[in-house]
Amino acid sequence: MTPHATGTREQWLAARIALLEAEKALTRRSDELARQRQALPWVRVDKDYRFDTEKGSATLPDLFEGRSQLLVYHFMFGPDYKAGCPSCSSIADAFNGFAVHLAQHDVMLTAVSRASIDKLAAYKRRMGWSFPWASSQDNDFNFDFNVSFTEMQQRDGAIEYNYRRGSHAMDIENAPEPVKQFAATCGTDAKTYTRDRPGMSAFVLEDGVVYHTYSTYARGLDGLWGMYQWLDRAPLGRNEAGPWWKRHDEYPER
CATH class of the missing domain: 1.20.5 (Single alpha-helices involved in coiled-coils or other helix-helix interfaces)
Incomplete structure (x- = not known):
């Protein structure tokens, strides 16, 4: 019973x-x-960021693709990763479905990562995704929006993430076991893996000027993680003792 x-x-x-x-x-x-x-007040973005995309070189205004609003998902895929972060991959699985609706409502959705565009394009094909994905490998975009960090920042405990400066749980010398496991699935070690972090940022384009309007990180991304919205309504809820999810092509067939 x-x-x-x-x-x-x-x-x-x-x-x-x-x-x-x-x-x-x-x-x-x-x-x-x-x-x-x-x-929130808008902050003008004056830096000339240049991204690599599957269509060629692009500026930040180019990423809007004719829309006035841009939502950027900061996808954890560092230049030394061999595959994208499993958690970010789980979130991104929903992007194809609603990106088309956002685009029809004057909002462009794109992912941005530091990995090369060749790596990103190959991973997109593996995952079956079609949403835009830009590489910031050759610019400071990820660093400026506090989702990527240098080895020196990591070593000195000088990382500013989720509006807090100093050491974070993922920065300690002996990283938590789930972090090590996720790093291994990305083909790297925990320190390298955690030099990139997840987040999302919003921008608006008015009269040729780009403004930064909002950013969120860590648990602030829960509302974008579609599976959790469903699990929170399931009889047993999230029912987890730690990370259980994988990339969608890594689950055993049932």
């Missing part, structure tokens, strides 16, 4: 209606947070 609470349909309905009020309050709070994000 299940150890979970059971009850009649009437009892379930009463509990569900009470929960609905909490869900509605959370939705209203989420709407208010979205308004606060959109009210």
Whole structure:
């Protein structure tokens, strides 16, 4: 017999209606947070970033592809990786489905990583993805938006990530076991792996000028991680003791 609470349909309905009020309050709070994000001051981006794309060299304004808004997913794929981060890959699995809708709503979605465009294009083919992906291998974009770091920053505990400066959990000498495991699946070691971090940044283009409007990192990406939105509504929730996910082509057939 299940150890979970059971009850009649009437009892379930009463509990569900009470929960609905909490869900509605959370939705209203989420709407208010979205308004606060959109009210943040815009910061002009004057640096001339040059990216490599599958279509050739591109500037930051070029990445908008005619739209006025650009959402960048900072995908963990460093120049020394042999494959993209499994967590970022799990998030990116959803991009194909909604990128087309965003593009029709004046919003361009692209991923940006420090790996070479040849590596990114090959990994896209492996994963079956079609969304745009640009290489920032030859510019400071990742460093300027606090998702990539130098060996010196890592050694000196001078990393600024998720709006906090100093040592982070992934910076310690003996990295957590999941970090080591993910690093190994990317064909590198933990120190090299953690010199790149996940995040997303938003930009707007007005009168030929690009402005940075928003960035989020770490758990701030939860809302973009589609599988977790579903798991949070499953009977057992996330039900995890550590990382369990893999790249979608690495699961055993069931």
